[in-house]
Amino acid sequence: MNMRTLVRTGTAALFFSLAALCADAQFSVPTASQPSSAFSIPQTQVIQPEALVQILQKGGAAKPLVLQVGSHVLFAQAHIPGSEYAGAGSQPEGLQILEQRVSSLSRKAPIVLYCGCCPWGRCPNVEPAFAKLREMGFTNVKVLYLADNFGADWVEKGYAVEKGR
Amino acid sequence: MKKAADTSRPHHPAASFALRRVALAAVLLTVFAAGGIAQEHTASSSLLHRQAPQFSLTDLHNRPVDLKAYRGKVVLLNFWATWCAPCQLEMPRFVAWQQQYGARGLQIVGISMDDDPALVRSLSAKLKLNYPVAMGDEKLGELYGGILGLPATYLIGRDGQVVAEYRGESDLNAMEAQIELLLDRK
Numbered sequence: 001m002n003m004r005t006l007v008r009t010g011t012a013a014l015f016f017s018l019a020a021l022c023a024d025a026q027f028s029v030p031t032a033s034q035p036s037s038a039f040s041i042p043q044t045q046v047i048q049p050e051a052l053v054q055i056l057q058k059g060g061a062a063k064p065l066v067l068q069v070g071s072h073v074l075f076a077q078a079h080i081p082g083s084e085y086a087g088a089g090s091q092p093e094g095l096q097i098l099e100q101r102v103s104s105l106s107r108k109a110p111i112v113l114y115c116g117c118c119p120w121g122r123c124p125n126v127e128p129a130f131a132k133l134r135e136m137g138f139t140n141v142k143v144l145y146l147a148d149n150f151g152a153d154w155v156e157k158g159y160a161v162e163k164g165r
Numbered sequence: 166m167k168k169a170a171d172t173s174r175p176h177h178p179a180a181s182f183a184l185r186r187v188a189l190a191a192v193l194l195t196v197f198a199a200g201g202i203a204q205e206h207t208a209s210s211s212l213l214h215r216q217a218p219q220f221s222l223t224d225l226h227n228r229p230v231d232l233k234a235y236r237g238k239v240v241l242l243n244f245w246a247t248w249c250a251p252c253q254l255e256m257p258r259f260v261a262w263q264q265q266y267g268a269r270g271l272q273i274v275g276i277s278m279d280d281d282p283a284l285v286r287s288l289s290a291k292l293k294l295n296y297p298v299a300m301g302d303e304k305l306g307e308l309y310g311g312i313l314g315l316p317a318t319y320l321i322g323r324d325g326q327v328v329a330e331y332r333g334e335s336d337l338n339a340m341e342a343q344i345e346l347l348l349d350r351k
């Protein structure tokens with residue numbers, strides 16, 4: 001490797017490092033309400049909307065308990081048919097509601113959590129709710145992947161919804 | 166003619182590489198630009214160019230927030246929530262705009278989609294919001310076509326028509342430019 005190549009490589013590395021830092025900084029704000037990131041949920045525990053729709057359509061013993069762990073106002077406007085509101089995962093009171101709802105269930109019960117308030121990486125609710133269920137010993141918990149929000153990734157895709165609290 | 170066209174092409178490998186990089190940059194810029202436009206307009210749904218749905222609420226200080234009372238002003242109607250991180254990125258800019266453009270006829274109105282008004286009061290005070298904030302509900306959300314993701318912001322002209330809708334994280338510079346355009350229209 002000659003000097004010219006070395007300088008070019010170094011410059012490129014510096015450029016990409018700075019770009020990465022800038023991108024990271026952009027997505028690090030705000031600090032006061034930094035949400036727990038849904039990105040920390042293992043991929044194996046994430047379920048896509050199409051897959052959930054198929055499972056719900058099949059019904060039977062595999063049909064999971066579907067819990068919305070975000071905003072009650074958004075839930076009231078539209079939610080997955082049969083799903084229940086179980087408190088905002090980002091708030092201690094919300095986690096208490098979730099805990100009470102599932103406390104009597106078998107730890108092997110299939111549960112799907114969802115929110116869809118914000119883009120996946122910004123959602124403050126699903127990760128704490130997921131962590132709570134894992135902490136309680138639930139082993140069959142999935143989180144519905146909604147890339148942007150419930151409106152764009154569920155309602156506008158034509159999947160069924162219900163209204164009301 | 167063919168020969169002239171051929172000689173105009175760069176044959177030097179470095180020049181050819183540079184040209185390819187410029188072309189790639191142009192393509193990327195086009196894609197990003199198209200994406201930005203799409204973000205503002207794909208979710209524009211049915212309210213665009215229609216009268217903004219009327220509502221009458223009270224703000225966090227029990228003062229009336231009646232949309233029709235703002236007729237003649239440019240209204241930026243922002244649906245947000247305390248748990249919405251992208252919302253909180255926008256709100257300091259809204260505070261600055263209310264300060265900067267208020268005298269020219271801009272009125273920002275915040276609608277919180279939170280469940281708990283205490284959290285909204287606390288954050289509103291912390292962010293020093295200088296515009297009215299009222300608590301929204303599912304009825305208001307449905308009136309606006311379903312607020313099923315935040316932030317959601319509507320720019321309403323002096324005549325009460327919805328001029329633009331913004332869903333999710335938006336280009337605030339573009340939003341400000343559009344506000345300025347509307348403010349110039351009397």
